[in-house]
Amino acid sequence: MSEPQASTHTIPPSNTRLNSYAPVLNTVEVCKRFGNLQASVNINLELRAGEIHALIGPNGAGKSTLIKQIAGGLKPDSGQIFLNGVDVTRLGTAARAKAGLGRTFQVSALAMEDTVLQNAVLGCLGAQSGSLRLFDSIMRPGALRTQANEALERVGLAEHAHKRTSEISHGQRRQLEIAVALTLHPKAFVMDEPMAGLGVQGSSALIDLLGGLRHEAPILLVEHDMDAVFALADRISVLVYGEIIASGTVDEIRQDAAVKRAYLGDEQ
Amino acid sequence: MKRESLINLILLGLLVGFPVWAMFSDEPFFITLATKAAILAIAGVGLNLVIGQGGLVSFGHASFFGLGGYSMGILASHAQTYEPLVLGPLVIDGSQSMPIIWLVAMGVSAVAALLIGALSLRTSGVYFIMITLAFGQMFYYFTISWSAYGGEDGLSIYVRNTFPGLNTLDPIQFFMIVFVLLLLVLGFCARLRGSSFGLALNAARQSSERVKTVGIEPFRIQLAAFVLSGMITGLAGALFADLNRFVSPSMFSWQISGEIMVFVIMGGVARLCGPVVGAMLFIVLEHVLGGLSEFWHIYLGFLLLLIVLFARGGIVGLLAGREKAHE
Numbered sequence: 057m058s059e060p061q062a063s064t065h066t067i068p069p070s071n072t073r074l075n076s077y078a079p080v081l082n083t084v085e086v087c088k089r090f091g092n093l094q095a096s097v098n099i100n101l102e103l104r105a106g107e108i109h110a111l112i113g114p115n116g117a118g119k120s121t122l123i124k125q126i127a128g129g130l131k132p133d134s135g136q137i138f139l140n141g142v143d144v145t146r147l148g149t150a151a152r153a154k155a156g157l158g159r160t161f162q163v164s165a166l167a168m169e170d171t172v173l174q175n176a177v178l179g180c181l182g183a184q185s186g187s188l189r190l191f192d193s194i195m196r197p198g199a200l201r202t203q204a205n206e207a208l209e210r211v212g213l214a215e216h217a218h219k220r221t222s223e224i225s226h227g228q229r230r231q232l233e234i235a236v237a238l239t240l241h242p243k244a245f246v247m248d249e250p251m252a253g254l255g256v257q258g259s260s261a262l263i264d265l266l267g268g269l270r271h272e273a274p275i276l277l278v279e280h281d282m283d284a285v286f287a288l289a290d291r292i293s294v295l296v297y298g299e300i301i302a303s304g305t306v307d308e309i310r311q312d313a314a315v316k317r318a319y320l321g322d323e324q
Numbered sequence: 325m326k327r328e329s330l331i332n333l334i335l336l337g338l339l340v341g342f343p344v345w346a347m348f349s350d351e352p353f354f355i356t357l358a359t360k361a362a363i364l365a366i367a368g369v370g371l372n373l374v375i376g377q378g379g380l381v382s383f384g385h386a387s388f389f390g391l392g393g394y395s396m397g398i399l400a401s402h403a404q405t406y407e408p409l410v411l412g413p414l415v416i417d418g419s420q421s422m423p424i425i426w427l428v429a430m431g432v433s434a435v436a437a438l439l440i441g442a443l444s445l446r447t448s449g450v451y452f453i454m455i456t457l458a459f460g461q462m463f464y465y466f467t468i469s470w471s472a473y474g475g476e477d478g479l480s481i482y483v484r485n486t487f488p489g490l491n492t493l494d495p496i497q498f499f500m501i502v503f504v505l506l507l508l509v510l511g512f513c514a515r516l517r518g519s520s521f522g523l524a525l526n527a528a529r530q531s532s533e534r535v536k537t538v539g540i541e542p543f544r545i546q547l548a549a550f551v552l553s554g555m556i557t558g559l560a561g562a563l564f565a566d567l568n569r570f571v572s573p574s575m576f577s578w579q580i581s582g583e584i585m586v587f588v589i590m591g592g593v594a595r596l597c598g599p600v601v602g603a604m605l606f607i608v609l610e611h612v613l614g615g616l617s618e619f620w621h622i623y624l625g626f627l628l629l630l631i632v633l634f635a636r637g638g639i640v641g642l643l644a645g646r647e648k649a650h651e
Contacts, residue, residue: 129533153539165534167527175534178527181520182538188521188545195518240538 078141080105080274081126081157081244086135088121088298095121096132097299101276103244108266108275110285113295114319119278120162122295123248126276127159128152140243153182158242158273160233162249166221172232173217176204179239207235211265227258234265242273251281263287286310294319328644332597339365339604340503347496355495356567361607362502363563368588368599369509370556375585376594377522378549379529383581384440384456387463388554390576391436392429392561394467397479397571399425404482420485422492422501425562433558434551441550445543457578464576478572485566492566502563506600509556514596516552525549557584586624590631592638601639 088096124130128149346354402418444455528542591602613620
C-alpha cells in the first residue's frame with residue numbers, strides 16, 4: 057500500500073518568519089495500520105505558533121485517522137505526538153484537551169438537547185481546574201457564564217444563546233463547535249472540516265473568524281473546501297494513501313507536480 | 325411557576341394527602357400502600373438518576389435495593405438476638421436505629437455500586453444491561469444459599485426499627501419519615517440537575533466525545549452518578565425491608581429491577597417526579613388489578629406499551645409537555 061519512497065518529498069517552507077517558531081504541536085513518525093490498510097505512514101507534521109496548517113487529501117487518504125490520533129481518540133501503532141514539546145501520545149482525549157488541545161468535529165458532536173449557552177458553559181467547566189461540584193448553580197450569572205457568552209459573541213451566536221442546539225442551523229452548530237473550543241483557551245486547535253456543509257456566506261464568515269484565531273493559537277485544519285484552504289493556510293500538507301507526499305506554502309503546493317497528479321488535478 | 329413544577333407539587337400533595345385521609349378514615353392499610361409507593365418512588369428516583377440523567381440503562385438496581393434490605397435485616401437481627409456481628413477482627417453490635425441502618429445501607433450500596441460501576445461502565449448498550457443484571461443475579465443466588473440469614477426463606481424482623489422521638493409502629497408516623505426522605509432525595513436530585521456535575525452528566529449521555537473534548541472524563545462522572553444512584557436505591561431497600569419487617573432474596577431478583585424500571589418509564593424518564601407518579605400508579609394498579617386477577621401484570625404491560633408508543637415523556641411528559649432545556 058505504501059508509496060515508493062522517492063515520491064515522498066518535503067518542500068521547506070519559504071516563509072522564514074514561520075520557520076523560526078518551535079512547533080506547538082507535532083507528530084514524529086506516527087504509524088497506524090488497520091489490517092492490510094496502512095492508514096498513517098511515518099507521519100511527521102508540525103504546527104507552529106501563529107500559523108494555519110492545512111491538511112488536505114482525497115477521501116480515504118487517512119486525514120480523519122490522523123486527526124483522531126492527534127486528538128486522542130485513537131492510539132498510533134508507533135510514533136509520538138508532542139504538544140508544546142510534551143509527549144502526549146499516551147494521554148486520552150480528555151487529558152489532551154486539558155493539556156491544551158481544542159478540537160472541532162467533522163460531524164457536530166454537541167449536546168443537542170442542551171442550549172447553545174449550556175454547551176459553551178460545558179467547555180468553560182472543562183477548562184477550569186478542580187472537580188465538578190454537586191451543588192453549585194452552574195447556569196446562574198457568574199464568571200463561567202460570562203466567559204461562555206464571550207465565546208458565543210466572538211463566533212456570532214450570542215443572540216441564539218438560549219436556543220436548544222437541535223434548533224439552530226447546521227452552520228450555527230459549526231460556529232458553536234468553535235465557540236466551545238475557544239472556551240478552553242487551547243494552545244492549539246485541531247479542526248476537522250469546519251466548512252463542511254456551509255453556504256458561501258457561512259464559509260466566508262468562518263474564514264474571517266479562523267483567520268483572526270491563528271494569532272491566539274495555531275490551527276491544524278483539515279478541509280476539503282480548497283478556496284478556504286488557499287485563503288487561510290500558511291502551510292499545507294498533502295496526505296495521500298496515509299503518507300504526506302508534500303508539505304509547503306500555498307504557492308509551493310499549487311506548483312507541486314506530485315500534488316497536482318495525486319489530488320488537485322491539472323486545472324489547479 | 326413552571327407547569328411541571330406545579331404538577332410535581334400536586335403529585336406530592338396527592339401522595340401525602342391520601343394517607344392523611346386514610347388516617348382520619350381509620351384505614352391503616354391504605355397508609356401502608358402509600359408508604360410502599362413512597363419507598364418505591366425513592367428507589368425509582370435513584371434509578372432515574374442513571375437512566376434519565378446518565379443514559380445508563382441499569383438492569384441490576386435490585387442489587388442495591390437488596391443490599392439496603394439485607395443491611396437492615398442483618399443489623400436488626402443481631403440487635404434482636406443480642407449477638408454481635410463478627411466481621412474478621414471487627415465486632416459490631418447490631419442496631420435497630422433507623423438513621424444508623426440507613427447510613428450502613430447507603431454505605432454498603434455505595435461500595436457495591438463503585439465496584440459494579442467500575443466494571444460495567446467500561447461497556448455500553450446491551451452489554452451494560454447484561455452485566456448489571458448479572459450482578460443482581462449473583463447477589464440473588466448468594467443470598468438463597470446464605471443460611472446464616474435465612475437463606476431462601478428470608479429473615480423476619482419482629483419489631484420495626486426505631487427513630488428518635490417517633491413511634492415508627494404508627495403507620496402514619498412511619499409514612500411521614502419515608503415521605504420526608506423522599507422529599508430530601510428529590511431535593512438532592514433537583515439541585516444536582518442544575519449543578520456543574522449535572523450539566524456534565526447530561527452532556528455525557530448525549531455525546532461522550534463532546535465531554536472528553538472539553539477535558540472531562542465521562543467515566544468518572546458516570547461512575548459517581550452510578551454510586552449516588554445505588555445509595556439512593558439502597559436507602560429505599562432498607563425502608564422497604566422495614567415496612568415489611570422482612571427481607572428475602574426476592575429483593576435481589578431481576579423482577580424488582582424490571583419493576584422499578586417499568587414504573588420509572590411509565591412516570592417519565594429524566595423527569596424529576598416521574599418515578600413518584602410511576603410508583604403511585606404501580607401501587608394503585610397492583611392493588612386494584614391485583615384484586616381482579618393474579619395475572620394483573622398483563623394489564624400493566626399493556627399500559628406500558630401505550631405509554632412507550634404514545635407518551636414518550638411518560639405521564640409527567642403527557643401532563644407537562646415537552647421538557648424545556650434546563651437553564
